[in-house]
Amino acid sequence: MAAQEVAAQPSDTLATLKTESETLKTKLEEERAKLHDVELHQVAEKIEALGQFVMKTRRTLKGHGNKVLCMDWCKDKRRIVSSSQDGKVIVWDAFTTNKEHAVTMPCTWVMACAYAPSGCAVACGGLDNKCSVYPLSLDKNENLAAKKKSVAMHTNYLSACCFTNSDMQILTSSGDGTCALWDVESGQMLQSFHGHAADVLCLDLAPSETGNTFVSGGCDKKACVWDMRTGQCVQSFETHESDINSVRYYPSGDAFASGSDDATCRLYDLRADREVAIYSKESIIFGASSVDFSLSGRLLFGGYNDYTINVWDVLKGTRVSILFGHENRVSTLRVSPDGTAFCSGSWDHTLRIWA
Amino acid sequence: MSGSSNIVAMKKIVQQLRFEANINRVKVSQAAAELQQFCIQNALQDPLLTGVSSSTNPFRTQKAFSCSCDISAGEKTKKTTAMMCN
Numbered sequence: 391m392a393a394q395e396v397a398a399q400p401s402d403t404l405a406t407l408k409t410e411s412e413t414l415k416t417k418l419e420e421e422r423a424k425l426h427d428v429e430l431h432q433v434a435e436k437i438e439a440l441g442q443f444v445m446k447t448r449r450t451l452k453g454h455g456n457k458v459l460c461m462d463w464c465k466d467k468r469r470i471v472s473s474s475q476d477g478k479v480i481v482w483d484a485f486t487t488n489k490e491h492a493v494t495m496p497c498t499w500v501m502a503c504a505y506a507p508s509g510c511a512v513a514c515g516g517l518d519n520k521c522s523v524y525p526l527s528l529d530k531n532e533n534l535a536a537k538k539k540s541v542a543m544h545t546n547y548l549s550a551c552c553f554t555n556s557d558m559q560i561l562t563s564s565g566d567g568t569c570a571l572w573d574v575e576s577g578q579m580l581q582s583f584h585g586h587a588a589d590v591l592c593l594d595l596a597p598s599e600t601g602n603t604f605v606s607g608g609c610d611k612k613a614c615v616w617d618m619r620t621g622q623c624v625q626s627f628e629t630h631e632s633d634i635n636s637v638r639y640y641p642s643g644d645a646f647a648s649g650s651d652d653a654t655c656r657l658y659d660l661r662a663d664r665e666v667a668i669y670s671k672e673s674i675i676f677g678a679s680s681v682d683f684s685l686s687g688r689l690l691f692g693g694y695n696d697y698t699i700n701v702w703d704v705l706k707g708t709r710v711s712i713l714f715g716h717e718n719r720v721s722t723l724r725v726s727p728d729g730t731a732f733c734s735g736s737w738d739h740t741l742r743i744w745a
Numbered sequence: 746m747s748g749s750s751n752i753v754a755m756k757k758i759v760q761q762l763r764f765e766a767n768i769n770r771v772k773v774s775q776a777a778a779e780l781q782q783f784c785i786q787n788a789l790q791d792p793l794l795t796g797v798s799s800s801t802n803p804f805r806t807q808k809a810f811s812c813s814c815d816i817s818a819g820e821k822t823k824k825t826t827a828m829m830c831n
Contacts, residue, residue, distance in 0.1 A: 407755040414762035425772045433777040448804040642783040662776035686787035688794050705781055730792045731804040745804040
């Protein structure tokens, strides 16, 4: 009898809530459509087309014994940290290609790694469901693993990690469907972000001028923008047709790009609250694993599962170059902090620096 | 039991949708113009866009000879890299 009374409240029945949710979704689409007065590439018709690009592999970093899964640049614009399926995390000097540090993780598939803003530590994790921070010692003989600090604990694999503006906080995303913000010193969770309906595969922090938000992408085909202070999802976008493998903010912070298993990359504008460009070609049928912008935001570099890197004109929507060289899937790609080069990592065990 | 947790979940979804439906938006034409403006303003400071010369790009400064190999063949690129970076 009590159960019946609870179910009888009209505003709360499952059916009425479902109807309301459908109505709201329609309303959301209508509001977005009202402002869709033009396409980005139409606005960009008047600007000059880009010329021919000559980008080549300038360095090849060899040393991983298995697939390279992730990499990140140090703010000094020359050091790089990379992680691999074989459990190794390596810090390189990209100018000389020398290895400066190497750590063996207790797990395989180290899917995430990040350089601390100070350049004095790296964070990494993967199938161990954790994110650990290793301070980088100047003493090459020192055993880095001894100083390891476990920071984040998820209930499934760690897919991405990123320091916030200091060495003190780390943002993580996980196969458990959540993202979280952690205090490095205490290991305490400061905020958690719930809303994805499946594994979260990637995240990116908004440029500092834009304020405290970040974007995440997942196997639920959704990209979500989060308020770091409240834990609330403030905007979400669901136009991809498959897993979103990579998300990256446009340098101004007003938009972000995504790369997906549906073989497209897309641009979403945050103020217009909608997708404003799709970067695709009929000939591109393999998923995009990683994306990043050049410094001005005019170029979008996409690493794909067909071993290539496609370079897109962000405004006009056209492809300006295709780069060959890797001998297996490109799994990770980042432009250097000063924009002079970008680095790609691949299942072919190598990393390449292009400029 | 499971009935009420479904309702709680649905309520959250509805709340989230209400929030998202009510945010302020600008027209695509305005947003696009601003994206374009940013690109143009920063174009000259973008080394990958402007193609900075070898003397200023630390990754391009290299061993003596230049190579006019076409980068469209994977095999050639491998050899080029081997030659350039010893």
